[in-house]
Structures are given as C-alpha cells and as structure tokens.
Amino acid sequence: MDLIFEGIKKAFSLLVSFDPEVLGITFLSLKVSGTATLISLFIGISVGASVALTRFPGRRIVVSLINTGMALPPVVVGLFVTISLWRNGPLGFMGILYTPLAMIIAQAVIATPIVTGITLAAVQQLPAKLRLQILALGATRLQMLWILIKEAKLSLLAAVMAGFGGVISEVGASIMVGGNIKGYSRVLTTATVMETGRGNFDVAIALSIILLLLAYLINLVLTQVQQRERRR
Amino acid sequence: MNTAPSPVFEARNLQVVRGGSLILNVPSLAVSEGEILVLIGPNGAGKSTLLQTFSALAKPSRGEILFRGKRIGADIPVLQYRRRLAMVLQEPLLFDTTVYNNVASGLKIRGMKRDEIEPVVAKALERFGIAHLRDRSARTLSGGEARRASIARAFATNPEVLLLDEPFSALDPIMRETLIEDLEHVLRETRITTIFVTHDRMEALRLATRLGVMNTGEILQTGSSDEVMNRPVNEFVASLVGVENLLHGKVAKKNEGSFIASVSGQDIEAKGPMESGDSVILCIRPENVSLSDVVSGNSVGTKNMFRASVVRITPMGPYQKVQLNCGFPLVTYVTGHALSALSIKEGTAVLASFDSTAVHVIKKGPPDDP
Numbered sequence: 105m106d107l108i109f110e111g112i113k114k115a116f117s118l119l120v121s122f123d124p125e126v127l128g129i130t131f132l133s134l135k136v137s138g139t140a141t142l143i144s145l146f147i148g149i150s151v152g153a154s155v156a157l158t159r160f161p162g163r164r165i166v167v168s169l170i171n172t173g174m175a176l177p178p179v180v181v182g183l184f185v186t187i188s189l190w191r192n193g194p195l196g197f198m199g200i201l202y203t204p205l206a207m208i209i210a211q212a213v214i215a216t217p218i219v220t221g222i223t224l225a226a227v228q229q230l231p232a233k234l235r236l237q238i239l240a241l242g243a244t245r246l247q248m249l250w251i252l253i254k255e256a257k258l259s260l261l262a263a264v265m266a267g268f269g270g271v272i273s274e275v276g277a278s279i280m281v282g283g284n285i286k287g288y289s290r291v292l293t294t295a296t297v298m299e300t301g302r303g304n305f306d307v308a309i310a311l312s313i314i315l316l317l318l319a320y321l322i323n324l325v326l327t328q329v330q331q332r333e334r335r336r
Numbered sequence: 337m338n339t340a341p342s343p344v345f346e347a348r349n350l351q352v353v354r355g356g357s358l359i360l361n362v363p364s365l366a367v368s369e370g371e372i373l374v375l376i377g378p379n380g381a382g383k384s385t386l387l388q389t390f391s392a393l394a395k396p397s398r399g400e401i402l403f404r405g406k407r408i409g410a411d412i413p414v415l416q417y418r419r420r421l422a423m424v425l426q427e428p429l430l431f432d433t434t435v436y437n438n439v440a441s442g443l444k445i446r447g448m449k450r451d452e453i454e455p456v457v458a459k460a461l462e463r464f465g466i467a468h469l470r471d472r473s474a475r476t477l478s479g480g481e482a483r484r485a486s487i488a489r490a491f492a493t494n495p496e497v498l499l500l501d502e503p504f505s506a507l508d509p510i511m512r513e514t515l516i517e518d519l520e521h522v523l524r525e526t527r528i529t530t531i532f533v534t535h536d537r538m539e540a541l542r543l544a545t546r547l548g549v550m551n552t553g554e555i556l557q558t559g560s561s562d563e564v565m566n567r568p569v570n571e572f573v574a575s576l577v578g579v580e581n582l583l584h585g586k587v588a589k590k591n592e593g594s595f596i597a598s599v600s601g602q603d604i605e606a607k608g609p610m611e612s613g614d615s616v617i618l619c620i621r622p623e624n625v626s627l628s629d630v631v632s633g634n635s636v637g638t639k640n641m642f643r644a645s646v647v648r649i650t651p652m653g654p655y656q657k658v659q660l661n662c663g664f665p666l667v668t669y670v671t672g673h674a675l676s677a678l679s680i681k682e683g684t685a686v687l688a689s690f691d692s693t694a695v696h697v698i699k700k701g702p703p704d705d706p
Binding site: 231233234236237239240241242243244247251254255257333 | 388391393415418419421422423425426427429431432441442445446489493499
C-alpha cells in the first residue's frame with residue numbers, strides 16, 4: 105500500500121513542479137500520437153469513404169482486410185517498420201530508425217486501419233439515396249464525397265477518438281522503432297515501461313496518471329463536440 | 337401560329353436493363369415548356385428509374401435524352417445539365433445542419449457567394465412557409481416540415497426542370513393536402529416544367545396538365561387528365577385511373593353510331609363503331625352510375641337501366657361504395673345521405689342506371705372464329 109501511496113505523492117510533486125523531463129516526454133507523446141492520428145485521418149477517411157462508395161471485384165476481401173487491420177498488434181507493426189527502416193532494409197536509406205519520425209510512421213500504420221474501418225462503416229450507414237440526392241443537387245463527385253464525410257462527422261469523431269486512443273496508449277511499436285532514447289524518443293508509455301522495470305514505481309505511476317489524464321481530456325473534448333452536434 | 341412549342345425535354349428509344357431484364361422502355365416522350373406531366377403507376381412500374389434516368393443519375397442502356405435539343409452527355413455535359421434541373425426524392429434526405437443551410441446547399445454547390453445566397457434562400461423558405469424554421473436543425477423537423485425543406489431546397493436553385501419522385505408519400509392526409517396546395521400554387525406561379533411521379537390518383541389529378549400511366553417500365557398512355565380518366569387505352573390503365581366497372585362482353589347488335597353488347601346475358605348500350613361479334617371491355621366510372629328505388633326510377637328513360645340487388649356497402653370517407661349485382665357486378669359511389677334517402681341496405685333491390693355515353697369501350701380483338 106505504501107508503495108502506491110508514495111507513488112501517487114511523488115507523481116503529484118512531479119506534476120505540480122512541472123518537471124522538465126516529464127513535460128518533455130508528455131509533449132513528445134502528444135506530438136507523435138497527434139501527428140500520427142492526423143496522418144491516419146487523412147488516409148483513413150479517404151480510403152474508407154472511397155471503399156464505402158465503390159463496388160469492385162474483391163471488395164469484400166479488402167473490407168475484411170481493413171477490419172483485420174483494426175486489430176493490428178503494435179509489436180507486429182513495430183517489427184515490420186523496424187525491418188523496413190533497418191540500415192539495409194528497403195527504406196534504410198532514409199536513416200530515420202530510432203527517431204520520433206519513425207514512431208509517427210509506426211503509429212500512423214496502427215491508427216490508419218482503425219480510422220479506415222470506422223469511416224467505411226459510417227459512410228455505408230448513410231442512406232443509399234443520399235448520394236443520388238447530392239448528385240441531383242448538382243454536386244461533382246468530389247463535392248459529394250465531402251458532403252458525405254460531413255454527414256458522417258459524428259461517427260468520424262469516434263474514429264478520431266479510437267485512432268488517437270489506440271496510438272497514445274501503445275508501447276510495443278514505439279519502443280521498437282523509437283528506441284526510448286532519453287530526451288529524444290522517449291514517450292509516456294515507453295518511459296513507464298522503463299521506470300517500472302527499474303523499480304521506480306513512483307515515476308511510473310506519475311507517468312501513468314499523466315497518460316490517463318491526457319487520454320481523458322482529449323476524449324472529453326471530442327465527446328463534448330460530438331454530443332453538442334447530436335443535440336443540435 | 338399553331339406551331340407546337342419545342343420540347344424542353346425529350347427521350348428517344350430509352351431503355352434501361354438491370355440484371356438482364358428490361359425495367360424501362362420509353363420509345364418516345366417529350367415534355368414541353370411549362371408542362372406538368374404527372375406519371376402514375378403502381379410500385380415497381382419504373383417511375384423512379386425513369387426519373388433517375390431523366391436526371392442523368394442512372395445511365396440508360398440504350399437511347400438518348402435531349403434537353404432543349406441537346407443530347408445529354410454528348411452536346412451538354414452531365415454536370416451542367418444536372419445543375420439546370422432539380423430533383424426531389426421520396427424521402428426528404430436533408431443534411432445534418434440547419435434548415436437554412438439545407439435550402440442553400442444546391443447554391444453552395446454551384447459556388448454562389450454567401451450574400452447572393454441569402455435572399456434566394458429567404459424567398460424559398462418563405463414560399464414554402466418554413467421561414468420560421470430557418471435556424472432549426474433539420475434533425476428536429478416533423479415529416480411535413482422536412483418535405484417542405486426538401487422541396488424548398490430544390491426550388492432555391494431556380495431549376496428549368498423539376499423532377500418529383502412521390503414527395504408526399506408517407507405524409508398524413510392533412511399535411512399532404514396543405515403541401516400539395518402550396519406546391520400547386522408555386523408550380524402555377526413559376527410555370528416550371530415538371531415531371532412528377534406518384535401512385536396516388538388524386539395527387540396526379542390535382543397537379544397534372546398532362547397525365548401519363550406507367551406499368552412494367554412502359555408508358556401506356558399520356559393525355560389530358562380527362563382523356564386518360566375517361567378514355568383509358570386498356571384494362572390496366574382503366575383500373576389504375578379508377579374505372580372500377582370493367583365489363584367483358586360481346587357486341588350483339590350494331591346500330592347507327594352505337595351498339596348493344598351482351599354482358600353476362602344482359603344488354604348494355606354503348607356508343608362506338610363496333611361490329612357484331614367484337615369482344616369488348618365496357619368501362620364505366622362508378623360515379624357515372626346512379627341509383628334509384630325500384631318504384632320511382634322508371635322515368636329515367638334512355639339510359640341503360642338494370643334491376644340490381646345491393647351486395648355490399650363499404651364506407652369510403654365521404655362516400656359509400658355500393659357493390660351491386662345486376663346479373664353482372666357493378667360498383668357505384670353514393671353519399672350517406674342518398675343511401676338513407678333511398679333506404680338502401682345490403683340485400684335491397686334497386687335500379688342502377690348509366691348513360692350509353694358514359695360507357696368507354698375498349699375493343700379486345702377481332703371477332704372470334706365460329
């Protein structure tokens with residue numbers, strides 16, 4: 105019990121004193137996961153909406169691949185991104201392994217299928233005749249796509265939450281491709297793993313509390329937006 | 337002086353095949369400026385397919401559509417064409433935003449500026465009585481309000497052609513009535529060329545300047561409301577436009593300009609150049625059949641008159657549907673007041689009569705070989 109109590113006490117002192125290392129780790133977590141989520145939104149919404157709106161041979165296989173991708177284990181992503189970025193790997197020439205950029209790539213790979221899958225389901229749920237109505241209003245195909253995405257915005261907010269939630273909390277890929285380098289590629293999850301391993305439970309608890317708070321605050325904001333939209 | 341107005345809209349040899357079957361087959365159809373063509377038909381008649389093909393939302397398998405003489409997709413780009421018409425579908429399909437933004441959506445799509453949109457939308461909202469709802473979310477509208485918003489959205493773009501696909505279905509009778517009234521008013525005022533499809537006969541008669549009947553992907557007849565209602569070309573059209581008495585018979589005797597047909601052993605006089613032995617269908621609208629009691633009815637004169645027994649009386653809103661047996665079945669509608677004045681009940685004997693001029697004759701085919 106003492107261990108936990110002491111941990112919480114230490115955590116609050118770290119938080120209240122704005123410990124520069126903890127702050128740095130927190131900002132990097134936000135930067136990496138935020139950027140990865142943005143990339144995944146761009147790719148996921150475009151791909152998800154396109155697959156939802158088109159019929160092509162093998163579509164079912166593509167949809168089931170996307171759905172499988174939603175449960176992609178981060179360590180598997182970490183492994184393949186590491187191999188790709190390895191010195192003599194296909195993308196080794198970029199020299200970005202063990203950098204925050206590599207972490208962004210890995211996290212974007214994790215979040216993209218989640219966003220794609222949710223977008224696909226959301227756009228498919230819109231009434232089929234809505235597309236006809238939008239075209240009948242004189243829309244180009246691009247305008248139609250944009251209006252449909254706007255119509256599915258509530259579900260797409262869920263995609264943002266799920267995508268961001270998935271990557272801010274993942275540790276396997278980040279540690280593998282980022283290397284958990286102090287002051288450079290250390291994020292909340294990788295730091296928590298390391299501090300726990302060292303027996304520094306107080307710091308680990310502090311980092312966990314920040315992680316939970318962060319996840320909660322971001323979801324709180326998005327939920328507010330979503331619920332306000334629904335009430336309108 | 338007498339030249340026919342050039343059609344706004346013309347379909348030539350239009351065919352749509354889906355899943356191997358022909359679901360739309362329109363050899364030719366032209367719609368003139370300012371005309372309100374109402375097409376009625378049962379579900380699955382191809383009405384919606386026709387509108388979608390006309391609006392270039394569905395590609396025809398064969399044939400072409402001309403808009404002001406230009407072939408759509410060839411002489412005039414599809415997008416440009418679509419922006420000159422408006423379509424209202426069966427469901428309101430409003431966007432998840434305010435009523436104002438919904439009505440403005442077609443104009444925004446056309447890239448119109450905000451300050452130019454404002455007065456146009458305000459006018460459209462006013463016209464359909466929903467100005468007070470402009471800032472309301474479309475999600476919170478009642479069925480009738482949502483229809484008004486969707487029709488206002490179509491009108492806001494100032495279309496040259498308006499295509500309406502059963503926009504009043506699923507509305508309660510009062511809402512439907514007021515909305516039809518408003519639409520009728522706006523259509524007469526704006527004189528927008530309109531194609532309206534419905535399965536409701538009364539709606540059709542209210543709005544049509546020309547009436548058409550569709551079934552199994554084909555337009556069976558078009559003409560003035562009076563023509564289609566009273567002179568249907570076949571049995572299907574007749575039953576669809578409310579001719580409930582379709583009597584199959586054979587011409588027994590030919591007179592000057594008229595003939596006597598035998599229907600279930602009874603003689604019925606009708607007008608028309610038929611030959612003895614011709615098989616005919618006699619179409620009699622129920623409202624043209626009158627009833628009188630057996631004692632006082634003898635003075636009716638030259639009309640076809642039959643002794644009948646009342647088989648069934650069914651209340652149909654303001655009227656009572658009376659099914660009779662005259663040796664052949666006959667249906668008429670009378671008011672409740674007339675029913676009690678004549679003391680008509682199920683089982684009573686009455687005199688049923690209709691004029692020979694009220695009988696529309698459809699010739700079935702050549703005389704049967706003996």
